[in-house]
Amino acid sequence: MHERSSVDELAKQLRSELDRYSAGGKLPSSRSLVERFRVSPVTVARALAQLAAEGLVVTRPGAGAFRAQPRTPAAPAGDTSWQEVALSADGSADLVPRTVDASGVTICLAAPPPGVLEFSGGYPHPSLQPERALAAALARAGRRPGAWERPPLEGLPELREWFARGIGGGVTAAEVLIAAGGQTALATALRALAPPGAPVLVESPTYPGMLALARAAGLRPVPVPVDPDGVRPALLADAFRCSGARVFVCQPLFQNPTGAVLAPGRRAEVLRIAREAGAFVVEDDFIRRLVHTDSGPLPPPLAADDPDGVVVHVASLTKATSPSFRVSALAARGPVLERLRAIQVVDTFFVPRPLQEAALELVGSPAWPRHLRSLSAELTTRRTAMTAALRLRLPELALPHVPSGGYHLWLRLPDGADESALTAAALRAGVAVIPGRPYFSAEPPAAHIRVSFAAVSTTADITEGVRRLRTACDEIL
The missing domain is CATH 3.90.1150.10 (Aspartate Aminotransferase, domain 1)
Incomplete structure (x- = not known):
């Protein structure tokens, strides 16, 4: 049985039996629950944690689990209807409504x-997912000297260097920022490159999360059709000319949702068109490590062929590891790098150091x-x-x-x-x-x-x- 469903079923059974115990009464030991329900100790621990999160039990290390005291009656619900007026008034002057559709x-x-x-x-x-390798990496990271100290705002130098080597094309660690997942990196890039109300060119179809980010920032997504060879350069040039956009967001490798790879003959065209439009290309290289065995050699990132700073590159470890392992990188050249850094510092301060240390442990291990x-x-x-x-x-x-x-x-x-x-x-x-x-x-x-x-x-x-x-x-x- 799937672990998640086992946890839910055990939590449901324990929830139904809580009336047997008085407030503060001790529940059976974890060992007895393992034997009675024939589940693993991990399943028992997660089921008890679920009940604790619901406020039904209290766990005490070394003592066991106890039924929680009765809850204090909830306070009467307030009246939040005033927010409809406040939020509408706030967006009344926006060129593009900044409502968030998730x-x-x-x-x-x-x-x-x-x-x-x-x-x-x-x-x-x-x-x-590499659960054992991740657990081992986290354990080793936690024992590193200084692992719980404040990291450099841009990220650990060794991790920035690792991402820079993966991008290639002479990108250096100094041109890389560590971010908290690809979605956060994309949000930072959009905020840095386009003011509210501006158009932003997007592939059509494209990743809904990016469209939601753009609209939440008050940007106006303008579609550029994709075929099996990626975005169509002639239509990209038309879109820049007609919209006046200064940003194009794309996924040149295994595009979401079509799976297209930008054809070799189109790569230089896309960069040339953006450069002539005075625009940035945000390259979302989110899935490079989920390559299939029959793919052949992968093309390098667009950023590797861009000495002029047209490309703002986003890379992430999340898809190849775990949804909760949110470590990514932003790479850029020129003055835009400082703007990206400033926005990231204001929004998140920095990515937690233990997570960065764990990423270094993971990618440097034979298990990777x-x-x-x-x-x-x-x-x-x-x-x-x-x-x-x-x-x-x-x-x-x-x-x-x-x-x-x-x-x-x-x-x-x-x-x-x-x-x-x-x-x-x-x-x-x-x-x-x-x-x-x-x-x-x-x-x-x-x-x-x-x-x-x-x-x-x-x-x-x-x-x-x-x-x-x-x-x-x-x-x-």
Whole structure:
């Protein structure tokens, strides 16, 4: 049984038995709970922690768990209706409303209901994460001399150097800032490069979290279509000319959601077009380490071919490790680097030093290349299983591009199909998928869904999930 569901079931059982104990009464020992319910000590500890977080029990190291004292009645709810007026007035002069719509992001982050297979996930399944290597790295990091001291504001020099070497092209550690995850780095870049109300060019389709960041900053996303070879340079030049934008955000490698890789002949064109427009390119290199075994040599980051400081590069360790291991880098050349640094310091001060030390321990260990090789092989197997299952059971869903990296597929629905209805039907059938609409900043050219092959536990789950999706398609299409 999946660890998460075991924890939830044990917590539910213990919650139902709390009335047996008086306030302050001692619950059975962890050892007795392990023996009674035939679960692991970790499951017991997590279930008790869940009850403690709900205020139902109190845990005391060395003494055990006790039923909590009765809660004080909640204070009467206040009247927050005044905020509707205050927030509306605050945005009345904005060229672009700065409302925050997180729906496109939360659908990738939220766990599906029990029994529903997760084709919607934005991160690899825990079985694909290097949990032991991460635990060992954290333990070693915590024992490093000075590990709990304040780090340099820009990040540890050794970690900045490691990211700089990964970018290449003469990028130095002095041109790298350590940030708290790719989303934070993107937010910093957008704030640094464009004032509220300005247009920002984005790939179409593109990552919903980036669209949400842009809109929350008061920016106006302008779409530039992507094909299997990446963004189309002629349309990019047109978009710069028509919009007056000074920023273009792109994912040149295994683009989300299409999986496209920017073709060699287009790389120099994109940089030239941006340079002539006096614009920056924000390169979101979020998934370079989730390469498949059949991909061949990877192209270097755009930043490696950019001596003029056009590219602001974002790299992250999160996708290849764990959703909670939020360590990333921002790299830039020229005066913009100081602006990025100032915004980051104001927003977050710095990334916690123990996390940076753990990142150094992890990437410097023999376990790191072993994990990347294992992850690459498993992602390739899963992609192959999903593409085969889709072609067999759902040939009416077009798969225009099979990516050689990443963790998902982008499927076009038949003309006239309702992707929202299909998403709802899929959930009823027991599989969660992501509708395509949130990936477009303007009207989409067709209905799509995105399906992940990395968030479920096995290839058998992939086959079963496609079967359930077939059931949903039979209901809707």
